[in-house]
Amino acid sequence: MKGGYESLVWIRDKNGKEYACYADDLKGKIKAKEDLTAEEKANCLDVSDIVGTERW
Numbered sequence: 001m002k003g004g005y006e007s008l009v010w011i012r013d014k015n016g017k018e019y020a021c022y023a024d025d026l027k028g029k030i031k032a033k034e035d036l037t038a039e040e041k042a043n044c045l046d047v048s049d050i051v052g053t054e055r056w
Helices: 038-042 047-051
Strands: 008-012 018-022
Touching: 018 047
Parallel strands: none
Antiparallel strands: 008 018
Protein backbone atom coordinates (compact mmCIF):
# COMPACT_ATOMS: atom_id res chain seq x y z
CA MET A 1 0.00 0.00 0.00
CA LYS A 2 1.39 3.36 -0.99
CA GLY A 3 0.84 6.08 1.52
CA GLY A 4 2.48 9.10 3.00
CA TYR A 5 5.93 10.02 4.18
CA GLU A 6 6.22 6.97 6.47
CA SER A 7 6.05 4.58 3.50
CA LEU A 8 9.06 6.17 1.75
CA VAL A 9 12.64 4.91 1.71
CA TRP A 10 15.44 7.43 1.24
CA ILE A 11 18.45 6.21 -0.72
CA ARG A 12 21.54 7.84 -2.23
CA ASP A 13 23.64 7.27 -5.29
CA LYS A 14 27.44 7.09 -5.31
CA ASN A 15 27.61 10.90 -5.58
CA GLY A 16 25.40 11.47 -2.53
CA LYS A 17 22.29 12.56 -4.45
CA GLU A 18 19.10 11.56 -2.63
CA TYR A 19 16.10 9.67 -4.00
CA ALA A 20 12.72 8.83 -2.50
CA CYS A 21 11.19 5.44 -3.23
CA TYR A 22 8.15 3.65 -1.87
CA ALA A 23 9.30 0.71 0.25
CA ASP A 24 6.68 -1.52 -1.43
CA ASP A 25 8.32 -0.91 -4.83
CA LEU A 26 11.73 -2.18 -3.68
CA LYS A 27 12.68 -5.84 -3.56
CA GLY A 28 14.80 -6.39 -0.48
CA LYS A 29 17.14 -4.15 1.45
CA ILE A 30 18.65 -1.40 -0.72
CA LYS A 31 21.77 0.49 0.27
CA ALA A 32 22.44 2.65 -2.81
CA LYS A 33 20.69 3.65 -6.04
CA GLU A 34 23.20 1.61 -8.02
CA ASP A 35 21.77 -1.52 -6.32
CA LEU A 36 18.29 -0.92 -7.78
CA THR A 37 16.90 -2.72 -10.80
CA ALA A 38 15.75 -0.65 -13.79
CA GLU A 39 12.13 -1.18 -12.73
CA GLU A 40 12.86 -0.02 -9.17
CA LYS A 41 14.74 3.06 -10.42
CA ALA A 42 11.73 4.04 -12.54
CA ASN A 43 9.60 4.18 -9.39
CA CYS A 44 11.96 6.49 -7.47
CA LEU A 45 12.00 10.26 -7.52
CA ASP A 46 15.04 12.52 -7.38
CA VAL A 47 14.57 14.60 -4.21
CA SER A 48 16.17 17.65 -5.83
CA ASP A 49 13.29 17.67 -8.35
CA ILE A 50 10.87 18.10 -5.46
CA VAL A 51 12.63 20.74 -3.37
CA GLY A 52 14.75 22.37 -6.06
CA THR A 53 18.12 21.72 -4.49
CA GLU A 54 20.37 18.71 -4.05
CA ARG A 55 20.68 19.27 -0.29
CA TRP A 56 17.83 20.47 1.88
